[in-house]
Amino acid sequence: MIDQLYRKAVLTVAGQKTIENIVRARGWGVAQRFVAGESIQTALNAVKELEKDGVLANLDLLGEFIDSPEKCTAFADNVLNLMDAAHAQGIRPYVSVKLSSVGQGKTVEGGDLGLTNARRIVGRAKQYGGFVCLDMEDHPRVDITLAQLRTLIGEFGREHVGSVLQSYLYRSEADRAALDDLHPNLRIVKGAYLEPETVAMPVKADVDAGYRKLVYAHMKAGNYVNVATHDESIIRDVQHFVLANGISKDTFEFQMLYGIRRDLQKNLAAQGYRVRAYIPYGRDWYPYFSRRIAERPANVMFVLRGMVKG
Template structure:
């Protein structure tokens, strides 16, 4: 319950325009802990730095809830360009996309613009041998995102597109079971949005237990399907230790799962797991529109508020 109150307070304060302006102008040095710069060049430099430690990357151009078709199309163009730049830099394009940033919910010429743009991005990823993960946003978008994922999986194949399930949503275990016929790779997360208790578990203990159940069921379901990968996206060491034991007990090869973490969080753990021979992938967010992402990271952990306040005082 404390987690929910804390999260709602921080996101409420962060959502006020004067606070946003203050943080945007004075706290870039703090945001830089979580965000790999504002340009694709700085993000690709971060990819190379992580690669030196044996850590793979997942690039994310920050932006969400875009309201005009022009902005959504411009955003999609930037993601297409990012995939090309990554390939040219010798990095397999692996990107995360928020469908709301490329027009989901905006109908143009009778089609959902988010889906039209997602087809362009996943189509290009297939040509380049890359992969696109559709990030999961707030709960009203889940049905449409899963529906659009189905279309993309049928057209481009599970090697090139997958999505995310959030363990805090009551519906996610049924959603996982419902996708089994298409054998998608899934990233399992706890969930970062402020959601009502009618759809999301308020108690962290329940969210953690549901996270384990989702990971274990997807790992087991993927045992006979070599392209189905379970992406275990958490910094929670006790869960990671349990997963390590689970995969040994069930004979699940290391090629069937990845540990995924966020840029700037638990780099020590990322390096340790990579040195133990696990696949580790860091989610590298970048771009000028970093404020909403940054606010969610601050809302995850009380210690981060002090970090921001110190940064503001330093200016």
């Protein structure tokens, strides 16, 4: 409960324009703990660094809720540039995309611009043997994102596109079951947005219990699962679950965020688990950064100290 109140307070304060302006002006130094620079090359350098520890990468060009159709298409072009650059440097392009950043919900020439741009991105991933994960955003976007996932899997195959379910949403268990005919590659997360209690569980213990349920159900149904959490007790339980159920290490992976629990990422990789770090980069880092701060009280002190130091 306290966790939810804390998150609500931080995200509400962070949403105010004056706070945003101050943090944008003075916070880049601290934001770099969570964001791998502003350019494609700094992101690819981070991929190469992680490779040394046996950790794979999931690249994310930051940007969300972009307003004009032209900017959305330009954003999609930048994701294509990222994939081209990764491929040229011998890196398999594995990227995450927020459909709001490429035009989801905007109708252009009779079609949803988000889907049109997603087709270009997933098509390029297929060409390079890569993968695209459609990040999950706030709850009004869940229906359309899952519908577009269905379309994209139909056109390009589940080896090249997947999405995310959030255990804090009451609906996620039913959503998972409804996708089972596709055998989709899904990332399971707890959920990072400020959501009303009518749609999201307010008690952390319920979110955690829901998380385990989703992971176990998706594994039992024979699907590839991305266990995206830094929660060590969940990670331990998943390790026991896969052992007890004879689930092979190549049918799931652990995923964590860049800059968070690097020790744990390295340690799991050394034990032979597949581990992937989510590497965000780009100039539009503020909303992503705010959600990371809202996840952990100690992070607020980290930011304040960093900003005072300049």
